[in-house]
Amino acid sequence: MRSLKELARHISAIPEVDLHLWQEKDQETIQNLEASYDKLESSEAMIKAMKNGFGSYKTFMLSLSDQDFLTKKTKPFYLEKGAVQAHWLVEEISHFFHHRGQFYNYLKQLGYDVNMFDLYV
Secondary structure, eight states, rough: OHHHHHHHHHHHHHHHHOOOOOOOOHHHHHHHHHHHHHOOHHHHHHHHHHHHHHHHHHHHHHOOOOOHHOOOOOTTOOOOEEEEHOOOOOHHHHHHHHHHHHHHHHHTTTTEEEEHHHHHH
């Protein structure tokens, strides 16, 4: 289990790290990228890094032709088989929302005044 701050760092890293995974970067590159996010201390730094990572992810996805989006397979270093870009987009969204739900639950458990409207706004 991650601490709340570790989870926030991980969430902020998801767009950029996952993009690098789908682009078939090697394990060392991914680990170094994750380590750079582990050093972020302030919420402002995490927000900035996440916005930059999302910008890169969005640019990449929008650059794909319809044909590539639906048929081009890539394989992260930790899998034996690849998947098409459409699959990786679903993985990205699922990954992000999974951890967003965890973050919300942590805040509730710690007594922060959050409600379902905070989760969906």
